[in-house]
Amino acid sequence: MSDNKGDEKPVESKVDQEEKRVGVFVCECGVNIGGVVNTKAVAEYIGTLPGVKVTSVNKFTCSDSGQADIQAKIKEHNLNRVVVAACSPKTHEPTFRACIEEMGLNQYFLEFVNIRDHCSWIHMWEKEKATEKAKDLIRMGTERAKLLEPLQASEVPVTDKALVIGAGVAGMQSALDLADMGFQVYLVEKEPSIGGRMARFDKVFPTNDCSICILGPKMVEVARNKNIKIMSYSEVKAVDGYVGNFNVKIEHKPRYLDVAKCTGCAKCSEVCPVEVPYDFNEGFGTRKAIYVPFPQAVPLRALIDKENCINCKACAKACQSGAINYDMQTSYTDLNVGVIIGAVGFKTYDPEPRHDFGYGLYDNIITAMEFERLLNAAGPTGGHVVRPSDCKEPIRVGFVNCVGSRDKATNIYCSGVCCMYTIKNAQLLKEKRPETDHTVMYIDIRTPFRAYEESYNRSRNLGVKFLRGRPVEVKEDPVTKNIKVRVEDTLAGEMRNLEFDLLVLATGIVPNEGIGQIQQLLKLSKAADGLLMEAHPKLKPVDTTIDGVFLAGCASGPKDIPYAVSQGSACAGRATILLKNKKAITEGITAVVDPDVCVGCNVCIPMCPFQAIKFDEKAGKANVVKALCKGCGTCVAACPTGALEQSHFKNNQILAQVKNVFKFQEVAV
């Protein structure tokens, strides 16, 4: 067996000489495949290929009975290669690898052919062509299968520490859960305080409890937890490594004061002469150049906004703790963590550039976020909703739903929360000032979860009017500054001309500025809405395609608070599997150098983004460090001598597919 090859690769040479006994399992996926592709004809044809000992058609190959069929046929026909022609390997390859492994076959002896997503689903009305294509694809897979070689997946150790990026309600929940399970957590937040969006709301639907009253204690809990290290006013600058062992560089922006000395008393703000629009209040009112972000901020520490500071040094004199340090520099921390949770949230759609519904043109049109701040007792007006043109309290208030959502010109998706927060906001103002009159202009009202429909009914009972229709024209009365809206009442089938003292736009959820950077650092994909993409929309909603990286909250699609919090906990749970086991399984696919063929030209070395190829000075040959190699195969394509091969994607394995696109052709080992 292995004698003629000496001591090299004994396993592979044994396998090379073994007769290839292939079983091909064609899945109908109910009618998903079976309704288009003639699976019987396909199986019959594939059965004629040399080496194919058995073919089988299953209604659902992934079901218990489907897998039992594979296992029975492996035994009965002594199969040593298995081809499954079904859906996508991206979702189902692990299932079938495990299935054949249970029968003692190496898991890499599985070849997965996609005849659903890449065939029946995209050729729904071309049954014959789809059937021919399925034959081609499975023939390609079968010939590749014959050349597959055994590999061992490797185990890597997992550092039992976690990084959570973004300290909104979702990220805080992840951090708390992980910390309570005993793991060290680094919670990185780019703003000077944790809390995220929820810290700005007045009340939260559906029960209208005071937002900061429920969030504040959670923020304090995060700060008190000994296992959580908050890194506020900080951002992730670099990430490398892989599951279990990520090396992360965190940048700390200078606050220009020593947080250890600052007590958050805000004496400094009192003396600071500079006033700028207050970002936390959506630009309403002002703050100083040195300021504490908001009264419940965690950490409750001041910071200097250097862009606006005039360097008068008044604050340094006022600070009794001597905390001010104008020369503070950006600093960095290097972390090593086993898992990363991305909870970077969202921003609201900005109607300014397009002047949607007159926003930015007329004073008395504001966004819902601005309305939230006006409504808030701790907000710029002490909880009095006033209109910007004359600071008078409005009587007639109009709400426009789906601004920047469900609209081909902006975003086609539904932001999910705007119906509910509009219902909430109208209700809150109506309760505060019963003399007010509210009209919500909507496309559809969506209230899917517990107590949501009840909240909608409550608004109606309070007298909030709901008008189905989108404004077609919005104008300002130049004298009164009132807003005149022309809207079609699509239920009554008539045009209505309405006049409001204030118009509020329900702006949707869109990706925030930094999302592209986070996507690239973590090597994630973006979904069509521009937010980050999960590994599977249904079955792996908080996992990503990168092992050890998870997503929670609005970072991966619009969500309300309960949903964001659930995802925060879900991430902690998923991450704990790795953190507690202290090990992760990684793919066995790597590059391998054949020293007999390598001429030591070093072409491959700079190709590798992971510095996995080292030059062995003594032998004068390249050598792949398996623990570092991620198995991309880029070096392999660059090697001029063919000394480098990528296991599981060897040249002959790929060529077997290429050649069999056209007709049956056996490819040599």
Next chain:
Amino acid sequence: MSAEAATDTKTNDWEPKIVAFCCNWCSYGGADSAGMGRFQQPASARIIRVMCSGRIDPLHVFNAFLEGADAVLVTGCHIGDCHYVNGNDKTKIKYKYLENVAHELGIEKERLQLNWISASEGEKFANFIRDVTAQIKKLGPSPLKPEGVA
């Protein structure tokens, strides 16, 4: 190939054979998303999955042409999004070389195409296959196609 055979195969019935190399993380996912979104496409493409577009070797591309491919597609993640940092940067450079060789061999430029498609861009994937198929139908079968290969 004779002139009339060429015109014959240019009729709408002829389905070109296109070999599409896709990276596991982005463009293969894009092809999956096309399926999930039921974006219908001509049944011309045969996808070969590699882990990264950087793995695509001139050997694979020109073998596909020699075997009878009417077009070969090199696809991967958008620049900056490669799962392995920058494998696609190297693909981009290598692609220039592929283009030159293809030109030398008399292969029209429509027959070799490079595209970056993310895992969510199902519609883009489908449109790409549709566009390339239409272009190739106009050109007819590849000049390198061996006798007897459809």
